[in-house]
Amino acid sequence: MTDGHDWDYFTGGTWHSPAEGEMIESFDPTHAKPWARVPVCGASDVARAVASAQAAFADGPFADMRATERGRLLARMATAVRRNADRLAQVECTDAGKSLSGMKEALTGWLTDSFDYYAGLADKIEGAVIPADVPNILNYTRREPFGVVACITAWNSPLLIAFWKMAAAIAAGNTVVLKPSEFASVSTLVLMDVLADADLPAGLINVVTGGADTGAALIKHPDVRLVSFTGGVAGGRAVAKQAAEAISPVILELGGKSPQLVLVDADLELAARGIVGGIFPPAGQSCIAGSRVLVHKRLHDELVERISALTRPARIGDPSDPQTHIGPISNQPHFERVLRAIEQAKRDGASCVMGGKPVNPEGCSGWFIAPTLFTNVTPDMAVAREEVFGPVLAIIAVEDDAEAVHLANASEYGLAAGIWTRDSARAIQIADRIGAGTVYINTYFGSAPQSPVGGFRQSGYGRENGIEGLMAFSQTKSVWLATRPQQPEPFA
Ligand code: NAD
Numbered sequence: 001m002t003d004g005h006d007w008d009y010f011t012g013g014t015w016h017s018p019a020e021g022e023m024i025e026s027f028d029p030t031h032a033k034p035w036a037r038v039p040v041c042g043a044s045d046v047a048r049a050v051a052s053a054q055a056a057f058a059d060g061p062f063a064d065m066r067a068t069e070r071g072r073l074l075a076r077m078a079t080a081v082r083r084n085a086d087r088l089a090q091v092e093c094t095d096a097g098k099s100l101s102g103m104k105e106a107l108t109g110w111l112t113d114s115f116d117y118y119a120g121l122a123d124k125i126e127g128a129v130i131p132a133d134v135p136n137i138l139n140y141t142r143r144e145p146f147g148v149v150a151c152i153t154a155w156n157s158p159l160l161i162a163f164w165k166m167a168a169a170i171a172a173g174n175t176v177v178l179k180p181s182e183f184a185s186v187s188t189l190v191l192m193d194v195l196a197d198a199d200l201p202a203g204l205i206n207v208v209t210g211g212a213d214t215g216a217a218l219i220k221h222p223d224v225r226l227v228s229f230t231g232g233v234a235g236g237r238a239v240a241k242q243a244a245e246a247i248s249p250v251i252l253e254l255g256g257k258s259p260q261l262v263l264v265d266a267d268l269e270l271a272a273r274g275i276v277g278g279i280f281p282p283a284g285q286s287c288i289a290g291s292r293v294l295v296h297k298r299l300h301d302e303l304v305e306r307i308s309a310l311t312r313p314a315r316i317g318d319p320s321d322p323q324t325h326i327g328p329i330s331n332q333p334h335f336e337r338v339l340r341a342i343e344q345a346k347r348d349g350a351s352c353v354m355g356g357k358p359v360n361p362e363g364c365s366g367w368f369i370a371p372t373l374f375t376n377v378t379p380d381m382a383v384a385r386e387e388v389f390g391p392v393l394a395i396i397a398v399e400d401d402a403e404a405v406h407l408a409n410a411s412e413y414g415l416a417a418g419i420w421t422r423d424s425a426r427a428i429q430i431a432d433r434i435g436a437g438t439v440y441i442n443t444y445f446g447s448a449p450q451s452p453v454g455g456f457r458q459s460g461y462g463r464e465n466g467i468e469g470l471m472a473f474s475q476t477k478s479v480w481l482a483t484r485p486q487q488p489e490p491f492a
Pocket residue numbers: 152153154155156157161179180181182210211212213214215216219230231232233234235236238239253254255256286287288387389415455460
């Protein structure tokens with residue numbers, strides 16, 4: 001594999017070895033084997049990356065670039081990614097265990113649409129003329145970029161998360177320092193190689209790699225003006241504290257324990273398909289995985305039967321094989337964490353009616369867990385409350401819709417929710433009452449660059465995608481112009 005080598009970090013348009021020379025191994029989760037090494041960037045490496053981003057923001061071609069040109073630049077990025085979709089998909093498959101065919105399709109389709117969407121918006125960032133109630137004044141607002149923004153990403157979908165952040169940040173006129181997860185950094189580094197085709201100004205996008213210490217050095221750097229973070233609640237809390245010291249605004253896209261409400265009049269086959277598709281294909285490693293089913297007690301047994309019947313034939317294995325339905329858990333610490341959560345659910349008295357253990361697909365020696373179904377789950381159990389981020393579905397029988405809504409909201413998380421019912425009016429009433437950033441009705445898992453995503457409660461704050469996602473990367477300036485200049489005596 002050509003990209004399986006020692007990588008440098010990328011800043012100012014060129015590659016650099018880490019000052020301390022420290023490297024970490026990146027593992028192929030399908031075979032549990034190291035396949036590449038990435039730098040651990042220390043404070044001086046981070047400072048170099050921020051300096052490059054600051055220089056690109058303050059002078060040079062990007063600083064003077066017209067908004068329409070910024071849009072063209074984003075469109076060139078989309079083209080470069082599409083042209084190199086096979087290479088990027090292969091790396092994301094090897095490094096993070098993502099489906100190879102799924103990634104190829106996404107990288108030539110909806111995933112790169114984000115660049116096109118924000119390319120189109122770059123020259124449509126409008127201010128307003130404000131009717132400030134003051135005589136002889138023209139008051140208007142402008143939306144201006146922050147400067148250098150830090151984009152810190154999770155391991156489950158490194159490219160998707162990076163694209164969403166970068167596209168909006170650049171459209172708004174910022175320069176970027178990306179820090180991917182230490183568990184899956186290679187695709188973000190390969191992306192920098194691929195974007196050489198897009199003729200980007202040096203320093204516009206920089207990548208530093210490493211773990212929490214590298215992230216902390218970046219957030220604390222005085223020239224970083226905004227932090228956009230995707231990760232877990234613990235990481236998000238730490239990042240928000242660090243950013244508070246620097247008085248930097250933060251966008252937090254955190255975890256979830258998203259409920260699937262199956263109402264008494266649901267189309268059960270539709271619901272079962274949506275529920276299975278809403279968790280198992282990425283082995284539960286999606287922030288919006290619908291991991292908690294709240295089903296009317298009358299439908300419970302039939303729903304469990306249908307979910308089991310749909311899941312049983314799923315082929316678990318090598319994500320580069322187009323026949324594979326479910327790939328590996330992306331890294332070993334997380335594999336062990338998911339297994340611990342399964343054991344905890346068993347100890348707590350939930351009934352494991354499917355899966356519940358690691359599996360060894362033919363030709364693979366990595367980290368695989370069978371799709372797992374728990375029934376007899378009560379709302380107080382950890383499996384009903386805590387994000388597992390693995391192929392683990394907890395099913396809770398409820399008395400009625402009111403209890404389903406109550407339990408849906410009885411969570412520290414509020415990222416997404418699904419509602420399954422034949423009654424659209426009822427669905428809309430319930431959607432209004434669910435505390436979640438995204439509510440799906442008779443569908444699950446969709447996303448579009450036009451539609452904002454983000455969390456309620458501990459699932460985070462701020463939004464990505466859509467016009468809101470663009471606005472999050474800009475700040476308002478209010479300009480006052482005297483139309484009849486005359487100042488009163490200051491001390492009259
Ligand atoms: P994580 O919080 O452990 O790490 C995320 C990133 O933050 C990594 O790059 C990591 O190195 C960095 N980091 C961690 N602690 C830090 C600290 N103290 N200071 C600075 N940087 C720090 O999360 P993860 O395990 O990589 O990802 C899984 C989590 O991400 C899950 O909870 C999942 O739900 C969430 N996620 C959310 C979304 C969303 O859009 N809401 C999308 C994908 C994943």
